[in-house]
Amino acid sequence: MKKIAHIILFCVSFYNYSQTKPNVLFIITDDWGYHDLSYNGSKLYNTPNVDNLAKNAIIFTNAYSSYPRCTPSRYAMLTGTYPVNENKGNLAALPKEKNFISLFNEEGYHTFYVGKWHLGDGGAHPKNFGFKTTYAAGRSGGLGSRFYPFNTQKNGKPAKEPVEDLEEEGKAGDYASDLLTNKVIQLIKDTPKGEPFMGVLAYYAVHTPLEAKEKDIERNKEQLKAIDFGDIPEYIKEGAGRRKMRQDNPVYAAMVENVDENLGRIFKMLKDKKLLDNTIIVLTSDHGGLSNDGFKGQRNLATTNNPLRAGKGWLYEGGIRVPLIWHFGKNFKPHINENSIVMGMDIFPTLLDLAIDKQVKGIDGESYKNVLNGKVSWENRSVFWNSNKARPHSTGDPKESAVRSGDYKLMFFKDTNTYELYNLKEDISESHDISSENPAKLAEMKSLLKAWKKEYLVSSKMDIGKNKGKKKSNKDKK
Numbered sequence: 001m002k003k004i005a006h007i008i009l010f011c012v013s014f015y016n017y018s019q020t021k022p023n024v025l026f027i028i029t030d031d032w033g034y035h036d037l038s039y040n041g042s043k044l045y046n047t048p049n050v051d052n053l054a055k056n057a058i059i060f061t062n063a064y065s066s067y068p069r070c071t072p073s074r075y076a077m078l079t080g081t082y083p084v085n086e087n088k089g090n091l092a093a094l095p096k097e098k099n100f101i102s103l104f105n106e107e108g109y110h111t112f113y114v115g116k117w118h119l120g121d122g123g124a125h126p127k128n129f130g131f132k133t134t135y136a137a138g139r140s141g142g143l144g145s146r147f148y149p150f151n152t153q154k155n156g157k158p159a160k161e162p163v164e165d166l167e168e169e170g171k172a173g174d175y176a177s178d179l180l181t182n183k184v185i186q187l188i189k190d191t192p193k194g195e196p197f198m199g200v201l202a203y204y205a206v207h208t209p210l211e212a213k214e215k216d217i218e219r220n221k222e223q224l225k226a227i228d229f230g231d232i233p234e235y236i237k238e239g240a241g242r243r244k245m246r247q248d249n250p251v252y253a254a255m256v257e258n259v260d261e262n263l264g265r266i267f268k269m270l271k272d273k274k275l276l277d278n279t280i281i282v283l284t285s286d287h288g289g290l291s292n293d294g295f296k297g298q299r300n301l302a303t304t305n306n307p308l309r310a311g312k313g314w315l316y317e318g319g320i321r322v323p324l325i326w327h328f329g330k331n332f333k334p335h336i337n338e339n340s341i342v343m344g345m346d347i348f349p350t351l352l353d354l355a356i357d358k359q360v361k362g363i364d365g366e367s368y369k370n371v372l373n374g375k376v377s378w379e380n381r382s383v384f385w386n387s388n389k390a391r392p393h394s395t396g397d398p399k400e401s402a403v404r405s406g407d408y409k410l411m412f413f414k415d416t417n418t419y420e421l422y423n424l425k426e427d428i429s430e431s432h433d434i435s436s437e438n439p440a441k442l443a444e445m446k447s448l449l450k451a452w453k454k455e456y457l458v459s460s461k462m463d464i465g466k467n468k469g470k471k472k473s474n475k476d477k478k
Contacts, residue, residue, distance in 0.1 A: 023279040024198040030207040033289025049264030063324030065287040076345040080365030092123025100348040101130030115202035146211040148174040181262035212254030220250035241294040241396035244301040252302040277329030285322040296393040313395030315402040340378035403449040410445035
């Protein structure tokens, strides 16, 4: 009888173990364009670790950021809402029932946030927002330098908003992305036994400043010598400035590859610890790559999103289409989803649904768990953008709005009161405006955009979370 009891106890223990909640690791890269990966066609950027993850995962080719700049797109991710405020909002005012992190905490998750936050401090600091542990997060949107000392710029001046923690733990020769990775590995290893983790790793790379390790730069300089760009021009005119057309920056390439190397370290640790199959890994970017400058001068542009049009700051595809990978061991059948339209604001609703079978009501983002499981497809979804914070001086973009519905996308330019219509299935480069050729579709798309604006661009939504009495700097909208 004792032997039978032991067998029963073992079976129950094994069943309970197999039913434990999955871990979650959400990785956000900064300014990493859709084609800044070798699996997506880059000839210069070598990303073998991400490529290998992608082979065993679900890849979305119609994944979008909710805004073409850092802060609003991140606000959308954290709140599951359209970022019509176009700023950092006030996360401290978010009710508990709509706070994804609080909901994970209630389910016994060890929650942590490592890296770029850029959504405020005080009550809106990630620790006060709900994350149990934070590192190198807070108000700052960027580093003074990628090398130690991280809060000092190349010109010797201190950064206006110093990044927390990094300098205290860093030393001469240290590179920021390496330290962020070290911290994530440590936090995962230190997670209390039996307690799942839900962590966010938000690299400051591959945003400016463009700085990389010398050996990595030299390797990419050598690789560039073998790449023939043919008759592709280096730049073309776009908006108030230029658009870069070649991936030929060896420093930026070295930064991309360093992120890939660091991700490889994390994936290996998860595999060695036998955590990989029970960890939901999501990898994406906050928006498109930095490919455009403006009328203020010819800046050092990082990359091209070609054949996607334009980049960071723009509502053309290059500014909002992002890489998106979902990996969950044997729980997902690896494939490329070329149909469903998904947004950055959908990620946390989906994670919550997958991990703990919970939903948040009264938000714009939706769980696409059934899309991941192959039960439904979202190819006919309608999604919207509004960018009223134009930066013609730096990235060349005007005030613009957009809607994508199915294969069609409508662009509206406020200053000129003009529209452009594209069939993305036939014209991914948005090079052929069909608004005059298809007046019926133009009218339909106009109606969609007008209805959304009427519902969303109203003071009751746009004023939510504004830090009244505080002047907003350009950095807040970065």
